[in-house]
Structure formats: C-alpha cells, structure tokens
Amino acid sequence: xxxxxxxxxxxxxxxxxxxxTKRIVGRxxxxxxxYAVFLRRPVICAPRLMLGWIETVAAARGxxxxxxxxxxxxxWVGAGEPIVYLTGSMIALSDMETLLLQKIGAxxxxxxxxxxxxxxxxxxxxxxxxxxxxxxxxxxDMMAYAASVGSAAAVKEGARGFIGNANDGxxxxxxxxxxxxxxxxxxxxxxxxxxxxxxMFRETFPDEPMTVLVDYFGKEIxxxxxxxxxxxxxxxxxxLSFRLDTHGGRFLEGLDPAESYAVLERHAPGAIRRYRxxxxxxxxxxxxxxxxxxxxxxxxxxxxxxxxxRIVASSGFGTDKCRVMHDAHAPIDVVGTGSFIPDIWSETYxxxxxxxxxxVPMVKVGREFLLRKNGARRKNGG
Numbered sequence: 001x002x003x004x005x006x007x008x009x010x011x012x013x014x015x016x017x018x019x020x021t022k023r024i025v026g027r028x029x030x031x032x033x034x035y036a037v038f039l040r041r042p043v044i045c046a047p048r049l050m051l052g053w054i055e056t057v058a059a060a061r062g063x064x065x066x067x068x069x070x071x072x073x074x075x076w077v078g079a080g081e082p083i084v085y086l087t088g089s090m091i092a093l094s095d096m097e098t099l100l101l102q103k104i105g106a107x108x109x110x111x112x113x114x115x116x117x118x119x120x121x122x123x124x125x126x127x128x129x130x131x132x133x134x135x136x137x138x139x140x141d142m143m144a145y146a147a148s149v150g151s152a153a154a155v156k157e158g159a160r161g162f163i164g165n166a167n168d169g170x171x172x173x174x175x176x177x178x179x180x181x182x183x184x185x186x187x188x189x190x191x192x193x194x195x196x197x198x199x200m201f202r203e204t205f206p207d208e209p210m211t212v213l214v215d216y217f218g219k220e221i222x223x224x225x226x227x228x229x230x231x232x233x234x235x236x237x238x239x240l241s242f243r244l245d246t247h248g249g250r251f252l253e254g255l256d257p258a259e260s261y262a263v264l265e266r267h268a269p270g271a272i273r274r275y276r277x278x279x280x281x282x283x284x285x286x287x288x289x290x291x292x293x294x295x296x297x298x299x300x301x302x303x304x305x306x307x308x309x310r311i312v313a314s315s316g317f318g319t320d321k322c323r324v325m326h327d328a329h330a331p332i333d334v335v336g337t338g339s340f341i342p343d344i345w346s347e348t349y350x351x352x353x354x355x356x357x358x359x360v361p362m363v364k365v366g367r368e369f370l371l372r373k374n375g376a377r378r379k380n381g382g
Contacts, residue, residue: 003060010057014098022094031090034356036082036363036370037101041347043108044115045071045083046149049142050103054086054096063092068372074153077108082370085355097352105350106139106342107146113319113340114150118159120322121335126151127180128165129314130338137169144170147340166336181211185245188216194223195230202231210234211241211312220244220253220293221300228306241310241333244289244297248316252293260285260292264328267295271328283324289315291328298331312336318343 011019025031037050051067058065068085071077083104086093118126128147134140144165151161151174165171167179183201191197198212212227214220224242234240246252251260264272264285271284271291284291294313301309313325314336321339325332342348355363355370363370 006057006060010095010099014095018095018097022091025090025094032087032358033090033093033354034085034087034372035093035097035352036355036372037084037086037104037350037352038080038082038370039077039105039108039348039350041079041109042112043077044111044150044153045073045075045077046107046111046146047071047084047104048073048149049107049145050100051084053103054100057096058088058092061092063089065092074111074149074156076112076153080369082372083108085372086352087356090354090357101350101352103142106345106348107142107149108350109342109348110143110146110340111150111153113342114147114162115153116150116319117317117322117335117337117340118151118154118161119157120319121326121332122154122157122159124332125160125163125334127312127334127336128162128174128338128340129181129336130165130341131167131170133338133341140167141170143338143341144173148173150340163334182208183211183213185213185216188213193217194219195226198227198230209239209241211243213245214242215244215246215252218250218253220246220297222253224297224301224309225304225306228301228304228309235306235309238308238310241312242297242301243312243314243336244293245314246288246293248286248288251287252290252296255293255296257285259296260290263292263296263299267299268328268330271324279320280324283321284328289313289317291325291330294325294330294332295328310334 066087071083077083130143131140134143147162155161164174164176164180166181171179188194188197191200201210214224228235231240297311310333312334313332317335317337318339353363353367353370355372361371
C-alpha cells in the first residue's frame with residue numbers, strides 16, 4: 001500500500017480524538033512516549049499481525065518505533081500483563097492506537113481458545129472451519145492465524161492440534177498450500193441421495209480421500225453403511241470418513257434419551273455416573289452431535305465390518321464440549337470447528353496506555369501495574 005493510501009486509511013479508521021491529539025502534539029511539541037499494550041483476561045500471545053502492521057507504518061513514515069515484546073508468540077499471558085511496550089514519537093504513535101489494538105485482541109483470545117480445545121482433546125487433530133463465521137477477509141485471516149498459534153502452543157505440550165483449515169486463502173498459516181474438506185450439505189441435496197453424492201465426488205476427485213456428510217436425510221447410520229457398501233475398498237483402506245453434523249433439533253438415527261444413556265453405559269459408563277451440568281448432559285446424551293451419537297456411529301460401523309472408516313465430528317465443538325468428549329472417550333478421528341472464535345467479544349478488547357513521557361514513568365491512576373520493567377527490546381529502525 002502506497003504511503004498516501006496508508007495515511008488516508010489510518011486517518012479514516014482511527015478514533016477522531018487520536019487524530020486530534022496528533023494535531024495538538026504537532027502544534028505544541030512532540031514527545032517520546034511508551035505505550036503498554038495488554039488484555040484484561042488470560043490469552044495466548046498472538047502479536048504477529050499487529051507487529052507487522054506497526055513495522056509497515058513505521059517504514060512508510062520513516063519513523064523509528066522501538067518494540068519491546070515481553071512475550072513471544074505462543075506464550076501464555078496473564079490478565080493485565082503488558083504484552084508489548086511501544087516507544088516512539090507521540091505524533092507517530094497517537095493515530096496508530098485504534099488499529100493496532102484491533103490486530104492483537106481477538107487474535108490472542110482466539111489463540112487461547114484453540115490452545116484450550118487442543119489440550120482438551122490432545123489425541124485428536126482439529127480442522128479450522130471458521131471462515132463462514134467471520135466478518136470479512138481480515139477477520140478470516142486473523143482467526144486462521146490465531147488457530148495456528150494456539151495449536152502450536154498445544155503441540156508443544158503433546159497435543160495433535162490443528163492440522164489445517166477449510167479454505168485455500170488462509171491455509172498458509174497451517175503450512176499447507178490448500179484447504180481441506182470434501183462436501184457440504186448442498187451437494188447431498190443436489191445429488192438426491194448420500195450415496196449418489198459420494199459417487200459424484202469420487203468421479204470428480206478420484207485420487208483424494210473422501211469425507212461424506214451423513215446427516216442430511218436423518219439416516220446417519222443407514223446412509224453411512226450404504227456408502228461403505230458402495231466403496232468397500234476405500235472403507236477397508238481407511239480412505240473413507242463420515243462427518244457427523246447432526247443439528248441440535250434431533251437425535252442421531254436410532255437414538256433417544258434412554259438409548260443415548262444405554263450407549264454410554266456400554267462404552268463410557270464413568271462419564272454419566274457423576275454430577276453433570278445441563279450443558280454437559282446435552283453434550284453427553286442430548287440431541288445433535290453428542291458423545292452417545294459418536295459412540296453409536298462407531299459401534300454401528302464396527303458391527304458392519306467397517307472399523308477402518310473414520311469419524312469427523314463437527315457442530316459446536318468449543319472448549320467445554322471438547323472436555324466432555326474427552327471424559328466420554330468419544331471415538332473421534334478429527335474435529336471440525338470454528339468455535340475457537342471468541343464467544344464474548346468484549347473479552348477481546350485490547351487496551352493501550354502511555355506509561356512514560358520522555359522517559360519519565362507516568363500512567364493514569366489504577367494502571368500502575370503497567371509501568372515498564374527491564375527487558376530485552378526488539379528494535380525497528382523504520
């Protein structure tokens with residue numbers, strides 16, 4: 001982006017009082033200031049998008065901004081802990097505050113969510129399916145980046161983490177040239193049957209593993225076994241997967257509350273023999289993609305001789321649901337989720353306060369915890 005366009009974009013999108021502050025300081029004399037950037041809740045540090053933007057602006061303006069990054073990407077950061085200190089001209093930094101905060105808050109909270117989810121189901125790989133829930137391309141890129149950061153942090157602790165995402169545009173965050181996934185519900189409706197949709201996919205993409213949605217007609221087990229019978233070699237080779245995406249308005253084929261309890265009694269009795277909240281019970285034995293539903297699908301496939309067929313589970317897989325699935329030892333091969341996107345947006349609000357003017361510590365009352373401590377600096381010459 002050329003310098004003039006960049007300046008116009010910053011001026012248009014930043015809060016007006018920062019623009020006015022820049023003009024006032026320009027009139028009465030510049031000051032070297034230090035900003036502390038922090039969030040009010042624990043997060044996983046995801047600063048790359050913010051830092052890259054700061055460096056781009058500094059270079060375009062010919063300004064020097066000193067960056068003192070207190071936590072590295074992927075580090076856990078406590079509530080109220082300064083993530084980074086930024087030192088430079090008050091004229092240069094004043095109008096950057098709004099936009100730089102946009103680029104770190106939501107990313108760091110989403111990274112924390114992805115990290116927690118990955119640790120909750122450490123043996124299960126995740127697929128990021130966040131794009132449809134994002135408000136445009138910038139958020140889409142931010143959420144994919146966040147999932148990759150949270151995943152990498154969890155992998156360091158032994159989890160499988162996120163192995164990819166569902167679109168090409170942000171696949172690079174997961175070290176891949178393209179997104180993963182095979183078919184949406186619309187293809188099933190177009191084909192007229194689950195088996196026919198699988199045939200169409202196979203004819204069009206003959207060399208790719210196949211994941212088939214099986215909830216469209218409400219016959220997850222019947223249609224799943226029919227697809228296996230149509231493609232027995234794929235099923236035997238472990239190249240066939242079924243995605244369970246049963247919505248919360250009904251049970252998986254053949255289940256009801258009593259049968260759901262019976263399924264878990266057979267496979268994970270400990271999961272239902274202690275106190276559970278209403279939400280936990282819904283995840284265990286309720287409608288939609290419950291632990292009982294996943295166990296029943298696995299049970300039916302194994303009974304039919306298709307034990308190599310894999311199960312991809314989606315629909316509302318946030319941190320709490322992942323924990324319940326782990327408790328129930330649910331036989332999930334892959335989780336597809338966009339639920340690492342923060343539920344409570346107010347938690348994503350990052351804040352920046354000036355903590356020093358011309359090297360003299362000064363911050364508004366109540367924010368003394370932000371005052372700078374000694375530490376290594378990352379410098380940007382601009």
